[in-house]
Amino acid sequence: METRPAFDEIMGLSGDKPPRPELAALGRWLENTSGDELRRRQESAEAAFRQLGITFAVYGETEAAERIIPFDIVPRVFLHEEWTRLSEGLVQRVEAINAFLDDIYGEQRILSEGVLPADLVLTNPQFRPEIAGMRPPHGVWAHICGIDLVRTGPDDFFVLEDNARTPSGVSYMLENREAMLRLCPELFRSYRVEAVDSYPDRLLETMKSVAPRGTGTPVCVVLTPGHYNSAYYEHSFLADSMGVELVEAADLEVDDDIVWMRTVAGRVRVDVIYRRVDDDYLDPLVFRPDSMLGVPGLIAAYAAGNVAIINAPGNGIADDKAIYSYMPEIVRFYSGGEVKLPNVETWRCREPEALRYTLDHLGELVVKLVDGSGGYGMLVGPTASRDEVERFRAALIAEPHRYIAQPTLALSTVPTLTDTGVSPRHVDFRPFVLTGANGVQVVPGGLTRVALKEGSLVVNSSQGGGTKDSFVLVPDGPVQNMGPSGMTQTMGGMRQEQN
Amino acid sequence: MLSRTASSLYWLGRYFERADFIARLVEATVRLDMLSSRPAGEAAWASALAVTDTEAAFGTRGEAVSSESVGGFLTIDMSHPGSIKRCVEAARLNARATRTALTREAWAAINRAWLLFGQPHSQPCDTTQMLALIDGVKNETRGFEGAIARMLRNETVWFIRLGQTVERADNTARLLDVKYHLLLPEGERVGGVIDRDQWTTILQTVSAVTAYRWLYSEGLTPASVIDLLIARAEMPRSIAASSREAVEILNLLAGRAGRHGEADRMARARRDRMERTRSGDVIASGLHQYLESFIRENDLLHAAIGRQFAFA
Numbered sequence: 002m003e004t005r006p007a008f009d010e011i012m013g014l015s016g017d018k019p020p021r022p023e024l025a026a027l028g029r030w031l032e033n034t035s036g037d038e039l040r041r042r043q044e045s046a047e048a049a050f051r052q053l054g055i056t057f058a059v060y061g062e063t064e065a066a067e068r069i070i071p072f073d074i075v076p077r078v079f080l081h082e083e084w085t086r087l088s089e090g091l092v093q094r095v096e097a098i099n100a101f102l103d104d105i106y107g108e109q110r111i112l113s114e115g116v117l118p119a120d121l122v123l124t125n126p127q128f129r130p131e132i133a134g135m136r137p138p139h140g141v142w143a144h145i146c147g148i149d150l151v152r153t154g155p156d157d158f159f160v161l162e163d164n165a166r167t168p169s170g171v172s173y174m175l176e177n178r179e180a181m182l183r184l185c186p187e188l189f190r191s192y193r194v195e196a197v198d199s200y201p202d203r204l205l206e207t208m209k210s211v212a213p214r215g216t217g218t219p220v221c222v223v224l225t226p227g228h229y230n231s232a233y234y235e236h237s238f239l240a241d242s243m244g245v246e247l248v249e250a251a252d253l254e255v256d257d258d259i260v261w262m263r264t265v266a267g268r269v270r271v272d273v274i275y276r277r278v279d280d281d282y283l284d285p286l287v288f289r290p291d292s293m294l295g296v297p298g299l300i301a302a303y304a305a306g307n308v309a310i311i312n313a314p315g316n317g318i319a320d321d322k323a324i325y326s327y328m329p330e331i332v333r334f335y336s337g338g339e340v341k342l343p344n345v346e347t348w349r350c351r352e353p354e355a356l357r358y359t360l361d362h363l364g365e366l367v368v369k370l371v372d373g374s375g376g377y378g379m380l381v382g383p384t385a386s387r388d389e390v391e392r393f394r395a396a397l398i399a400e401p402h403r404y405i406a407q408p409t410l411a412l413s414t415v416p417t418l419t420d421t422g423v424s425p426r427h428v429d430f431r432p433f434v435l436t437g438a439n440g441v442q443v444v445p446g447g448l449t450r451v452a453l454k455e456g457s458l459v460v461n462s463s464q465g466g467g468t469k470d471s472f473v474l475v476p477d478g479p480v481q482n483m484g485p486s487g488m489t490q491t492m493g494g495m496r497q498e499q500n
Numbered sequence: 501m502l503s504r505t506a507s508s509l510y511w512l513g514r515y516f517e518r519a520d521f522i523a524r525l526v527e528a529t530v531r532l533d534m535l536s537s538r539p540a541g542e543a544a545w546a547s548a549l550a551v552t553d554t555e556a557a558f559g560t561r562g563e564a565v566s567s568e569s570v571g572g573f574l575t576i577d578m579s580h581p582g583s584i585k586r587c588v589e590a591a592r593l594n595a596r597a598t599r600t601a602l603t604r605e606a607w608a609a610i611n612r613a614w615l616l617f618g619q620p621h622s623q624p625c626d627t628t629q630m631l632a633l634i635d636g637v638k639n640e641t642r643g644f645e646g647a648i649a650r651m652l653r654n655e656t657v658w659f660i661r662l663g664q665t666v667e668r669a670d671n672t673a674r675l676l677d678v679k680y681h682l683l684l685p686e687g688e689r690v691g692g693v694i695d696r697d698q699w700t701t702i703l704q705t706v707s708a709v710t711a712y713r714w715l716y717s718e719g720l721t722p723a724s725v726i727d728l729l730i731a732r733a734e735m736p737r738s739i740a741a742s743s744r745e746a747v748e749i750l751n752l753l754a755g756r757a758g759r760h761g762e763a764d765r766m767a768r769a770r771r772d773r774m775e776r777t778r779s780g781d782v783i784a785s786g787l788h789q790y791l792e793s794f795i796r797e798n799d800l801l802h803a804a805i806g807r808q809f810a811f812a
Contacts, residue, residue: 228596241600252504263503265655265809266757 008154008413009425010077023080023474026191031075031416031423039418043074046180055176055234070173071467076181076188077415077428077449081476087150087158087432088443090342093332095146095434095441098165098319100335102142106133106315116334117327125324126372127317129280131287135304138213139438142313145204145275146434147171147448151345152413159345159410161429163320163328166312167277170448170468171433172235175200175242177470178446193475195445201242203435203444204275208243210437211309212272219272222248222262226278226294236277250278255298258305274299275311283314322371322405323349345410351402359406360397363390366406367458368397381458383409412458415469417451427452429460430471445473501655505598507811509656512594513663516610519587520641521671521705523634525551526574526584528704530627532697533567544701545570550678554582571630576617584637585617601656605647613640655756662749662805669742669798675705676729677791680722699725706737726787727779739794743767743774746801753809761808766801 008014011028013021020028050069079087104110105122106129112119122128147168149161178197182189205221212219225236227249240247252262253271261268276283282294286301302308318324324331326347329340348355348366359366363382370378380393397404414425432447449469450460460466529548533541542565549555549570557580563569577583592614595607616636651657679702699720703709708728715732716724733740746767754760782790805811 228599237600246502247600248502249504252502263810263812265501265503265506265659265753266759267810 007411007425007427008152008157010152010413010415010428011075012416012425024078027076027078027188030188030191036418036422039074039423042184043072043418046072046074046177046184049180050176053176053234055172070462071453072177072180073417073426073451073453073467073469074181074184075416075418075423076185076470076472077430078192078472078474081474083156084445084473086156087342090158090340091148091432091434091443092441093336093338093341094148094160094163094328095143095436097328097332097335098143098146098163099141099436101331102165102313102316102319103136103140104335105318106135111331111334114334116330117324121323121327122318125318125321127321127324129315129318131300132313132315135300137211137303137313138306138309139211141211141436141438143316143319144207144211144311144313144436146436147431148342148434150342150430150432151410152428152430153410154413158342160328160342161345162322163325164431165316165320167279168431168433169232169235169277170431171200172238173468174433174444174446174448174471175238177448177468181470188472192472195473195475197444197446200433200444201239203442204239205243205245207435207437208273208275208309208311210439211311213306213309214272220262220269221245221273221275222253222271224248224250224253224274224276224278226282230277232277239275250282250294250296253296253299255296255302258298258302258307260296260299260302260308271308273309273311280314280317283310322369323351323402326405345407348406350397350404350406355406356397356401359404360394362406363394365409367409368393368404368406371403371405379459381409384456384458409458415449415451417453417467417469419453419455424455426455427458427460428469447471501659503810503812505601506655506659506809507806508594508598509601509659510663510805510811512591512598512610513660514667515587515591515594515663516613516641516644517664517667518582518671519584519591519613519637521667522552522574522582522584522587523637523641524705524707525675526571527631527634527638528701530567530571530631531704532701542566547678547698548574551675552582553674554580557582567627571627575630575633584634588613588617588637598656603647603651606644606651609640609644609647612643613637616640653752655753658749658752662746662753665742665745665749666798666802666805668737669739669746670795672706672729672737672739672742673791673795673798675702676726677788677795680726680787680791696720702729706735708735708737711735723779723783726783730782731774731777731779733774740774740777743771747771750805761804763801763804763808766797766804770797770801 006014011020011024011031047069050072055069101111105112111117112122143165145168147164147170149164150158151161152158174197208221209219212221221243222245223236223240223243225233225247227233230236237247246252246262248262254261254263254268260271260274262271278294281289282292284297284299285292285295286297288295288300299308299310300314303310303314326344326349328344332340348359350356350359359368363380366380366382368380368382380389382390385393412427412429415428416423417426419426428449428451430447430449433444435442435444449471450462451467451469452458452460453465453467457465462468525548529544532544545565545567546555549558549565552574554573558565558570558573561573573580574583576585578585580586588610592610595602595610599607613636616633648657648660679698699722700709702725703712706729712720712725712728715728718724728735728738730739732738733744735741747764750764750767754764
């Protein structure tokens, strides 16, 4: 099925050659550890995940709706230099996303200067006119970004998707690492790996840094839709590990533009809300009036500058798939420099020429709904059946503006434990980027998703994908870096001057 | 602590305690039904319905009162909100909503109790099956007690315990009221000929058969059973013990929250009155009226707790 040679992140360009020199020890480990032993460890990790209840819900499935995401025991490894380059690109991209949001809900310079077609933004359902004119505390919009990346060669990383709303998966990054430390300690003796366990502290620090009130210790909370939500485990995990309350909308009330939470000791004023609730369900007075999950008056309190909402409402316009294709222009416009992390080449089917090209090459392309996610509403040309291709052809002709097309990339692979031993499987990567009042930082690690089916390019957990731990190697030197300096930081300079 | 969390923990305590109480009640009733010298049969199960205040709910089903019908109704009936199964389910939902507040051990005990009901049981359920289920529930409620004893002594545990103690006071008062009413109809004197099996049932339901023997040397008398369940604070399920415990827990909570409220005042007044209560006086002036007013007062305390901690 797979014809083009894919870059393997451990073994190099061909699985037959010896592994990449820096990863020789990992190659030996793979060779010397029996398949049965790897399987035993993997099963032990999965059993632990099941007991902890690290599950996700598969929408549309009634049977066994609560499942764990399969975990693969073979880690993916980033060399220190690779990571440094990648981080610079991520910082640049996230700075641009923040600047873009600040502009688009403010002056809209990017529209008046003709860099983006105005109708693409203004008629986009992800653009929230209700938010226009509001500015979040400290001007930070996208506090937590999960930038989805793919790789095709040693130095070839591409951004597949910018998640600037409520990216999930960070609990897997942390739990996968805990499992690896316990089950494969010998790997951590061979390699010095950047620690990821400071993530909750980093997140709390980020939240506190954007608190609207200058004095005292800000009160931070995590807002969840409730325990029926598919990502509830992650919500409770984050609240628990930061030591803040996990609240539901009913626990909050807004009085005179101030947000309070109801506690047994009376009302407590809330300064920062990390919400894991979509914009639509934030405040029934502003967004969906039928929302039972919302907090009436929350947006008014936000507009009054009395509460920080993480991520800011209205961010959907920045990670929209139609806007995505303009990200290189957006980055260039706000950073004034060249794009360090390129996009995947994208045809916008709303443009007649691009549509024609897409229809002529359906068998080679990946076609996506601009408002789809989770691998739903997606055509992978090379592996699709004739029927599927024809269904997409009809849909494209009927509603071209709803689609974009991209080349089918030869995604990199990582050795993965399968029923027939260790074999290469395609992966993608979601690093987590935090932005606070003091700048942008990239957490040295992330979520590697792996397509467990041979040749498959679809890594989504809802489509049978699994996860791996992602090692970022510490530069040569004696000490493993555990503290804040283990993070890539850029101080200041994260926003374009506005006036 | 969030009011919603506190409310869930309190209700978790109430429901799990209720599940345990009904389990013991059914178990004791099975015994009464089987061992009685003159078979109690229908009357035994009718009194179980009376204790749980579910005669009307059961009546609407149009079934004859029997071990199978009432046993199934009180144990596994999903359409009856007071069945053990529904109580365990409610406890589990509350536990799940506050999952991070509980330790893994405490959650696991509740979860295991719920899993006991996993297999579809056919109605009417046979007695052996019913007793096995009840044994399982009792094991898990005991396991839960052990688990919360190992938790940090903070609001989480206190709200669970507060729910348990309010529920326990209610259950004991109901048990005593109904059985007493049933066993000593109008005109009969305390101290007359008694139905030993019925009175033993009461002690079994509150797990006090052995405790009774230690405390009262004169053998089984209604007056002593009443004394044990009302006035003896060393008896964990007595009304006196529950009243005292409610005050202690509310004091701990007030220490944390830094303020006292209506519930504290009510609980203290109740405890002070209980300290002066002599069971002989209660019997003389009318046990039924006494228990009825106690149950009402306990409901008022429950409502005051909800207001004080903004359960809503």
